[in-house]
Amino acid sequence: MYAYILRRLLLIVPTLLGIMIINFVVVQFVPGGPVEQMIAQLTGDAVSATARVGGDAGSEITTTQAPKGQGGAGGLGGNTSRYRGAQGLPPDLIKQIEKQFGLDKPAHERFVHMMGNYVRFDFGDSYFQDRSVLQLVIDKMPVSISLGLWTTILVYLISIPLGIAKAVRDGSKFDVWTSGVVIFGNAVPSFLFAILLIILFAGGRYFDWFPLRGLVSPGWDGLPWHQQITDYFWHLALPLMSMVIGGFAGLTMLTKNTFIEEINKQYVVTARSKGLTEHRVLYGHVFRNAMLIVIAGFPSAFISILFTGALLTEVIFSLDGLGLLGFEAALTRDYPVMFGTLFFFTLLGLLMGIIGDIMYHIIDPRIDFEARDV
Numbered sequence: 001m002y003a004y005i006l007r008r009l010l011l012i013v014p015t016l017l018g019i020m021i022i023n024f025v026v027v028q029f030v031p032g033g034p035v036e037q038m039i040a041q042l043t044g045d046a047v048s049a050t051a052r053v054g055g056d057a058g059s060e061i062t063t064t065q066a067p068k069g070q071g072g073a074g075g076l077g078g079n080t081s082r083y084r085g086a087q088g089l090p091p092d093l094i095k096q097i098e099k100q101f102g103l104d105k106p107a108h109e110r111f112v113h114m115m116g117n118y119v120r121f122d123f124g125d126s127y128f129q130d131r132s133v134l135q136l137v138i139d140k141m142p143v144s145i146s147l148g149l150w151t152t153i154l155v156y157l158i159s160i161p162l163g164i165a166k167a168v169r170d171g172s173k174f175d176v177w178t179s180g181v182v183i184f185g186n187a188v189p190s191f192l193f194a195i196l197l198i199i200l201f202a203g204g205r206y207f208d209w210f211p212l213r214g215l216v217s218p219g220w221d222g223l224p225w226h227q228q229i230t231d232y233f234w235h236l237a238l239p240l241m242s243m244v245i246g247g248f249a250g251l252t253m254l255t256k257n258t259f260i261e262e263i264n265k266q267y268v269v270t271a272r273s274k275g276l277t278e279h280r281v282l283y284g285h286v287f288r289n290a291m292l293i294v295i296a297g298f299p300s301a302f303i304s305i306l307f308t309g310a311l312l313t314e315v316i317f318s319l320d321g322l323g324l325l326g327f328e329a330a331l332t333r334d335y336p337v338m339f340g341t342l343f344f345f346t347l348l349g350l351l352m353g354i355i356g357d358i359m360y361h362i363i364d365p366r367i368d369f370e371a372r373d374v
Contacts, residue, residue: 001358001361004357005354005358008353008354008357009354012347012350012351015350016343016346016347016350017115019342019346020111020115020118020339020342020343020346021111023339023342024107024111024114024339027335027338028107030333032333033103033333033335034101034103034127034128034332034333034334034335035094035097035098035101035103037332037333038097038101039094039097042093101127101335114339118339118340118343121134123137123336123339123340123341123343123344124336124340125336126329126334126336126337127332127333127334127335127336127337128332128334129334129337133336133337133340133341134340136325136337137322137325137340137341137344140320140321140322140324140325141321141322142215143215143314143319143320143321143322144314144321144322144323146215146232146236147236147239147240147243147313147314147319147321148302148303149302150236150240151240151243151244151247152247152298152301152302154240154244154248155244155247155248155251155301156251156294156298156301158244158248158252159248159251159252159254159255160251160255160291160294162178162248162252162255163251163252163253163254163255163256163259164255164256164259164282164287165178166178166179166252166256167255167256167257167259167260167263168259168282170256170260182248182249182252182253183249185245185246185248185249186246186249186250188245188246189246190242190243190245190246190247190312190313191242191312191313191316193241193242193245193246194238194239194242194312194313194316194317195316197238197241197242198212198238198316198317201238202238210234210235210237210238211234211235212317212318213317213318213319214235214318214319215232215235215236215319216228216231216232216235217231217235220232238317239313239317239319242313242316243313251294251301254293254294255290255291255294258290258291258293258294259286259290261290262286262289262290263282263286267285268281268285268286271284271285288363291363292360292363295359295363297356298356298359299352299353299355299356299359302352303345303348303349303352311323311324311326311327315327322341322345325337325341326338326341329341
């Protein structure tokens with residue numbers, strides 16, 4: 001097992017490098033980068049513009065714009081540039097902006113420098129928020145962990161018992177009616193359900209029972225501990241409901257199908273023929289084998305919900321988490337945030353995959369990864 005884990009750890013390096021290279025190359029062809037966005041600010045309708053770039057509070061670029069149709073500063077009306085909207089701006093100003101954003105070097109040099117910093121977990125500073133990427137991630141992490149962890153726990157607590165009950169009562173009225181609930185949960189997007197919850201219970205039209213924004217109330221730090229817990233879950237109630245409704249359906253059907261498959265195997269027939277009770281057969285023999293894939297998939301399920309499933313929920317309920325951070329970074333082309341979070345979360349996802357394999361072995365020691373080629 002140790003040799004297998006070591007091989008998997010070594011495979012992280014080329015996998016992570018490949019993902020970073022592909023995304024870095026794609027970004028080079030996407031228009032509207034940070035330099036173009038800064039140029040758009042500098043070439044606005046105002047008579048003068050002042051922009052702070054590079055995340056340095058003391059670094060400012062100021063330019064005075066000539067009226068439209070005339071040359072900009074220095075009479076460079078015929079200036080051409082590879083940046084959209086840069087006509088009329090002095091070339092030295094464009095070079096200064098590129099230097100502030102670190103875009104004055106060839107792409108391959110920038111990539112090597114970036115990866116060298118990432119190996120030391122130095123993700124740099126945000127272009128537009130005057131803060132380090134690591135600090136931004138740490139500040140946003142509580143919201144995303146709250147959503148991801150509690151959603152994953154609730155989905156498992158609902159899906160596993162429901163899936164087992166459906167498997168045992170396969171074809172019954174209970175199975176049919178609960179299948180309708182599962183189909184509803186699978187068909188309705190979580191963000192639509194979130195909007196419905198807001199309309200019904202957050203002052204949208206009917207009841208004003210739950211808060212609409214934030215993870216905790218103002219002055220939460222001054223509350224007694226039991227009121228802090230109550231306030232925390234009060235704010236999480238609607239976001240969690242909206243995420244659980246879209247997450248439990250798939251796991252419920254997976255649990256049901258794996259249990260049905262195990263129930264029909266020969267060893268179950270043999271156990272019943274020995275006179276074992278149905279409860280003993282189900283939870284003493286079937287449960288361990290059927291739940292292998294369900295329980296071992298917990299780490300990857302948590303990562304999936306944490307980093308991909310909470311974006312719209314964070315936006316709708318005004319929760320300032322990692323999903324919203326990544327979305328805003330993509331809109332503003334905040335490259336340090338984009339690539340820093342991509343590196344960190346890809347690495348975390350790959351490590352969670354290894355943890356999932358270890359859980360397979362812990363749950364069922366008969367699984368021998370050493371005998372497999374990876």
